[in-house]
Amino acid sequence: MSGRPQRIHRVLLKLSGESLARPGEPGLDPESIQTIASQIQVVCKRGVEIAVVVGGGNLIRGATLARFGTNRASADHMGMLATAINCLALQDALERLGVETRAASAVEMKTLMEPYIRRRCIRHLEKGRVVILAGGTGNPFFTTDTAAALRATELDADLILKATKVDGVYTSDPKKDPAATKIPIVTFKDALDRDLQIMDRTAFTLCMENDLPILVFDMFVQGNLERAVRGEDIGTWVVSSYGDSAGGPGPRRRGQA
Numbered sequence: 001m002s003g004r005p006q007r008i009h010r011v012l013l014k015l016s017g018e019s020l021a022r023p024g025e026p027g028l029d030p031e032s033i034q035t036i037a038s039q040i041q042v043v044c045k046r047g048v049e050i051a052v053v054v055g056g057g058n059l060i061r062g063a064t065l066a067r068f069g070t071n072r073a074s075a076d077h078m079g080m081l082a083t084a085i086n087c088l089a090l091q092d093a094l095e096r097l098g099v100e101t102r103a104a105s106a107v108e109m110k111t112l113m114e115p116y117i118r119r120r121c122i123r124h125l126e127k128g129r130v131v132i133l134a135g136g137t138g139n140p141f142f143t144t145d146t147a148a149a150l151r152a153t154e155l156d157a158d159l160i161l162k163a164t165k166v167d168g169v170y171t172s173d174p175k176k177d178p179a180a181t182k183i184p185i186v187t188f189k190d191a192l193d194r195d196l197q198i199m200d201r202t203a204f205t206l207c208m209e210n211d212l213p214i215l216v217f218d219m220f221v222q223g224n225l226e227r228a229v230r231g232e233d234i235g236t237w238v239v240s241s242y243g244d245s246a247g248g249p250g251p252r253r254r255g256q257a
Helices: 030-045 062-067 070-097 118-126 144-152 188-193 200-208 224-229
Strands: 010-015 047-052 101-105 128-133 161-162 184-185 214-218 234-239
Touching: 010 030, 010 118, 010 144, 010 224, 030 047, 030 070, 030 224, 047 070, 047 118, 047 144, 062 070, 062 118, 070 101, 070 128, 101 118, 118 128, 144 161, 161 224, 161 234, 188 200, 188 234
Parallel strands: 010 047, 010 161, 047 128, 101 128, 161 214, 184 234
Antiparallel strands: 214 234
């Protein structure tokens, strides 16, 4: 797969913790969570399999605590627990809409959710269940961006949908630079050379090495998640090579020729 997939069967949706909160505020916002859940419900009805990795930045940021003297490993473990809270909140919202879900964590908490087991999660996806993944990678010093790249690769996703509150990647911050322009498609190499900071370098490199495209899009435009899985021209595509910008040769599962 050199460019955009022509058919999208399974996706990994990366949600920041802040997407579950009111803009500029900490905590959980039921209205924002319901907005996200309703869009996921629509995609599920289309038959697209969806796994979700959720961050915890609306509740706690390990890196921030570490800057104030907290042991970095301890701070990151606190952040993993925050992702579990967000995971349960999203699971509840989806199930109230009648969407069958499974929550799985890289950090064992068996009274709350399943442990992350790759084959089990794939089976859930094949049965049409939304799989919500908490606990990051289960290790400190790794971001939830890296967790998203890792899980997408493990679960044979066709692409990563990186949900944001902006409509793609720009040449510079559009809030600060009126001359900033949106980039509709960019290769991994060009994104790294231009330091576009779409994901952290560990996550980005993992996607690049596994030929796993990324779509950065605005989750909070109603219907955008469905448009994304239909392959419409929204957001910014990050691909291995420009090739045919209308799409590559179609999705392949990892390990296929």
